[in-house]
Amino acid sequence: MTTRTTKLPCGEAVPVFGLGTWKMGEAQSRFADEVAALRLGLDLGATLIDTAEMYADAELVVAEAVKGRRDGLFLVSKVLPSNAARAGAIAACERSLKRLGTDRIDLYLLHWRGGVPLAETVAAFEALKAAGKIRHWGVSNFDLDDMDELEGVPSGSACQANQVLYNLARRGIEFDLMPWSRKRALSIMAYSPVDQGALARSGKLDAIATRHDATAAQVALAWTISQAGVIAIPKAVRPRHVRDNIAALDIKLTPQDLAELDKAFPPPQRKRPLEMI
Numbered sequence: 001m002t003t004r005t006t007k008l009p010c011g012e013a014v015p016v017f018g019l020g021t022w023k024m025g026e027a028q029s030r031f032a033d034e035v036a037a038l039r040l041g042l043d044l045g046a047t048l049i050d051t052a053e054m055y056a057d058a059e060l061v062v063a064e065a066v067k068g069r070r071d072g073l074f075l076v077s078k079v080l081p082s083n084a085a086r087a088g089a090i091a092a093c094e095r096s097l098k099r100l101g102t103d104r105i106d107l108y109l110l111h112w113r114g115g116v117p118l119a120e121t122v123a124a125f126e127a128l129k130a131a132g133k134i135r136h137w138g139v140s141n142f143d144l145d146d147m148d149e150l151e152g153v154p155s156g157s158a159c160q161a162n163q164v165l166y167n168l169a170r171r172g173i174e175f176d177l178m179p180w181s182r183k184r185a186l187s188i189m190a191y192s193p194v195d196q197g198a199l200a201r202s203g204k205l206d207a208i209a210t211r212h213d214a215t216a217a218q219v220a221l222a223w224t225i226s227q228a229g230v231i232a233i234p235k236a237v238r239p240r241h242v243r244d245n246i247a248a249l250d251i252k253l254t255p256q257d258l259a260e261l262d263k264a265f266p267p268p269q270r271k272r273p274l275e276m277i
């Protein structure tokens with residue numbers, strides 16, 4: 001696998017590709033297959049895994065997959081807004097650490113904006129960082145107004161990433177949030193990069209896929225990670241999908257491909273509220 005990285009604002013390099021885990025850990029009957037999918041991804045060279053306390057028992061799936069190979073991996077988890085007050089966030093992080101079977105989370109995100117003042121959540125994140133329980137923190141589903149507000153709270157500019165819905169069919173952030181983030185070297189983690197499978201089936205990517213001897217999903221992924229500062233985190237349980245997604249890192253889209261994609265999936269011409277799944 002080609003190791004491609006981008007830099008967090010702190011200067012640390014992180015891979016532009018990671019393994020998503022939403023919908024994992026929901027059924028004991030699928031547990032072994034989900035662990036195997038993550039292990040396959042790691043065997044093929046992936047080093048970043050994205051999970052959350054919200055995703056049923058996905059953190060337990062991750063724990064099983066990373067057992068004995070934690071070092072060198074970059075684990076991302078998320079705190080629910082309902083747990084994001086100071087004491088609540090610290091307790092939630094402790095629970096996630098226990099479920100993940102690790103002593104540190106590499107990047108800890110506020111899953112989406114809730115009713116807790118941002119300053120309080122940031123204070124909890126900074127305390128967790130000082131205690132070595134998390135190495136970095138960030139946010140998720142934050143639109144530009146939320147990011148502006150975050151920047152204004154004490155230590156708010158220590159935010160390393162914003163995880164948002166971003167793929168060929170959902171390009172709204174390119175109008176404002178993405179340029180704003182790039183100015184600050186803030187990473188964008190693109191969730192649902194194959195639009196939950198819809199881009200694989202849309203038919204709009206087939207001609208380009210054929211030119212690259214690839215699949216439509218691979219073209220969608222290659223496009224997402226061709227954007228500077230973007231980290232894509234597709235979720236895949238089927239081994240074929242895991243292999244294809246990692247192989248997509250080697251696809252180089254041409255200017256002609258990119259122009260055709262812009263025609264099929266036009267970039268935004270005006271502000272669109274951030275979409276969320």
Ligand SMILES: NC(=O)c1ccc[n+]([C@@H]2O[C@H](COP(=O)([O-])OP(=O)(O)OC[C@H]3O[C@@H](n4cnc5c(N)ncnc54)[C@H](OP(=O)(O)O)[C@@H]3O)[C@@H](O)[C@H]2O)c1
Nearest residue numbers: 020021022191192193194195196197217234235236237238
């Ligand atoms: N922060 C947030 O609020 C938020 C929200 C949503 C998602 N996320 C994160 O982002 C990750 C990815 O998003 P997502 O799971 O919503 O959507 P996604 O990764 O765009 O799509 C996952 C779906 O696409 C299929 N798929 C994966 N690779 C494929 C390929 N190469 N060809 C054809 N189909 C393929 C998967 O099938 P199989 O599983 O059957 O292989 C699964 O059904 C999540 O797992 C989660 O970690 C975060």
